[in-house]
Amino acid sequence: MKSTTLQKTLDLQKGLFLIRYESAEDAAQPPKVSLSVDARSAGAVEFLLPPDVAEPVLWSPGGNVVVRLSAPARLQVELSARSAGGSLGARIQTAQLSTDPLGLAALDEAPVDFAGLRLLGHLAGRGDTFVGLGDWLGGPMAPTRIEGLGIDWAERPQNFALRHSVRVGGAGEPKATEFVEAGGYSGTRGRALPLVGATFEVHGSGAQHYEITADAIFLGSPQMKVSGQRVVVSGPTGREPLVGLRLQIASTRVAPVPLASPARSAPAATEPASKEPVRNGSGRVRVFRSRAGAKG
Template sequence: MNSAEQQKMASLDRGLFFINYKSAEDSLSPPHVTVAPAEGHERRMEIILHPDATEATLREPNSGLVVRVNTPGTLQVRVQPRSFGGSQAAVVRIEPINAGRLSTNPSNGIGLHTLVATEGLKLLGHVAGRGDVIVGPNAWIAGPTAPSRVEGVALEWPDKPPGVDIRYAVQFANGQAGSGRMMPLGTYAGTRGQALPLTGVVLEMSGTDDLEFVADAGFLNAPTLHAVGKRVVLSGPTSREPLVGLRIGIERIATAEQIAPPAGSRKPAGPARVRVFRSRLRQANAI
């Protein structure tokens, strides 16, 4: 393995799987994701590409390919920075494509319900010049393609699991009344029609060990911020930059599994994280 890349090995049962390059920490220069059978497992599986693709490399988020596994084998997922010293942080999902009914056997069944933790979640954002905008999970309010000041937010989740408690707060650069005050689910936090952009958002979750926030935020003249966890703090480099894009999702926590680099390879400079989620009943892998 090249010292400037990260890799993950995923054991797959017989079946059909969608390799979904879901997101990258650096949205402007995302790393490349390449998949291949592990050495010695080439005859156990085949990679099905888009008709216009020539190699099993996904070059940006929201792209994917299909792997057909004839007999249980191991798939290698490699993440390479787009340029020297670039980001190696990416989220890749391995999602089973079910041909029939879902199995309920935890030893070998596939449970697609593990991917829909955010079903019914809605994010409301009050956007300057547009008014209230409502989107579903993992969708942008304003954002990279249409940045605009976000002046207030609210989260709604009618199908929230019992016992899960979610609170959130917004922050203003000028210490406006209400800045930093934690609000319960369904409550609007912010202003309307006062030209007061948010400069930060705090999300907190309790009452569950299985779920976490996955959030992205854009601040004026700053790189897109990506954060994951039960408590997420989103703000710009100086905590005064206006919020110009926000998206929020809630996903199941994958079991961490650290893969040791091959002997003799250098540890890559700077932080790097590759999260590979394998959607199985009671089982998921990540680095």
């Protein structure tokens, strides 16, 4: 018997989004698209619906709904066929709505001060240890098994958020923790369970022109470096203990080139304030299944 429903997840950052029913494989009998909030994101999501509409349901291509997220959240998308064995092929598009798609408001904001940010690591045989940005927990000169991580940032600005999650190793399959914001802790203490992976992410209106650089060392593996607004570190097999970690956060904006000195004969020249590509947060989710491919 062919399935009459199909479920997908949609992860969105904090903001205002338009969710649009772009197209359907069967235009005569398009599947119904129902939206709901993942239980772990309850309280962070608000659907903005037309008057007399009680539920966020898109009935046909061209349908739209606006959703407001006060924090990063996950939505559930369920497609329901109009008849037994009907098509479940559909394309759902998301676009972020913004009053400042170019991010120009950030030009008027003071640079973020990271002086008070400290990375906490629970190190085997040493206990809780704090280091600043640019300094190693463990590391190439003193590799030490890291069993837990936290971020201490008492003076964090309201428009800049930093969160992380970890993967805890052990005898069985590694277990991933939920994301926690600055001030939270992930991992274990006193159980001798190593971390085998970690994810760090900056978000918020003040974070759009900043990125993280993470240097990591896993037991028996060469040092790795990754950069971005979301970074993931893990060993070759995903089971190697993390024995060194260093974080840095920096602006991605390119400073203008100074004017040439009047004493020089070369003509003065300036460059644009930023060469960074525009990032408006838009995304696209494709949910597509043909009749022949649907199985019960």
